[in-house]
Amino acid sequence: MPSPDTYRDGLGADDYRAHVVAAIDTLRERGIRPAAFVIDTIISSGGVIAPPAGYLANAAEIVRAAGGLFIADEVQPGLGRTGAHFWGFEADGLVPDIVTTGKPMGNGHPLAATIARSDLIDEFANHAHYFNTFGGNPVSCAAGLAVLDVLEEEGLQDNALSTGRYLSQCLTELAARHACIGDLRGEGFFKAIELVSDRESKTPDRELAARVVNGLRAHGVLTGSIGPHDNILKLRPAMVFRREHADLFVERLDEVLRETARS
Numbered sequence: 001m002p003s004p005d006t007y008r009d010g011l012g013a014d015d016y017r018a019h020v021v022a023a024i025d026t027l028r029e030r031g032i033r034p035a036a037f038v039i040d041t042i043i044s045s046g047g048v049i050a051p052p053a054g055y056l057a058n059a060a061e062i063v064r065a066a067g068g069l070f071i072a073d074e075v076q077p078g079l080g081r082t083g084a085h086f087w088g089f090e091a092d093g094l095v096p097d098i099v100t101t102g103k104p105m106g107n108g109h110p111l112a113a114t115i116a117r118s119d120l121i122d123e124f125a126n127h128a129h130y131f132n133t134f135g136g137n138p139v140s141c142a143a144g145l146a147v148l149d150v151l152e153e154e155g156l157q158d159n160a161l162s163t164g165r166y167l168s169q170c171l172t173e174l175a176a177r178h179a180c181i182g183d184l185r186g187e188g189f190f191k192a193i194e195l196v197s198d199r200e201s202k203t204p205d206r207e208l209a210a211r212v213v214n215g216l217r218a219h220g221v222l223t224g225s226i227g228p229h230d231n232i233l234k235l236r237p238a239m240v241f242r243r244e245h246a247d248l249f250v251e252r253l254d255e256v257l258r259e260t261a262r263s
Contacts, residue, residue: 003046007183008202013054020062034068041088042077047227048192056092072096079104080151083161083188109143156239160188167246174250178257193233204229215256
């Protein structure tokens with residue numbers, strides 16, 4: 001299925017619903033029953049695109065009716081990063097069949113988790129034998145529990161919400177001064193800046209994105225470019241990111257954009 005692109009196609013949940021139906025119909029024509037629908041609930045690699053309201057719930061309904069499972073990949077949007085919700089799928093009031101998560105829950109320690117409905121786990125156990133030498137080891141579990149404690153005790157989800165909104169305001173002001181910023185999107189501490197050569201045509205500017213990434217690196221700020229055209233700056237700061245850090249980032253980005261405009 002095509003990844004949602006709310007910046008360019010202007011489609012809504014019903015339009016994307018048709019894409020899900022069409023994909024399942026194609027499988028059915030080939031004699032294949034869908035096993036599962038897997039989605040990063042903030043579609044990060046596609047450009048940090050929050051799915052239109054109702055998209056995830058629609059997809060889950062359609063896939064389940066066809067005999068498949070809904071799997072929410074929360075490696076990137078999960079653990080409070082979007083601010084308003086602890087998990088990305090909560091934005092649609094959805095309960096997935098399976099949730100996968102990792103990386104942030106260990107804060108540098110290699111840690112991941114799969115969370116599933118108990119009846120699915122029981123069914124799996126009845127038909128397969130699973131063994132993992134390091135699965136559930138005490139050190140990793142202690143690291144994960146410590147991360148959850150810090151998230152709660154230091155109010156880091158609330159910080160992602162409030163500081164994330166402040167960062168959005170600063171970026172909106174910056175976009176008013178730089179025509180190369182075509183779109184700003186994202187929630188909390190997961191945002192995207194889409195760079196274009198022309199705002200009217202929304203033409204992706206891959207070369208500018210590369211220059212900006214390298215320019216920011218030279219100014220002590222690390223970010224990266226993503227998206228099908230590699231023209232989108234991906235902003236995913238640490239959960240302890242504060243307003244002074246947002247000010248510094250916007251100041252450096254402004255400086256780099258001015259430098260690239262002169263070159």
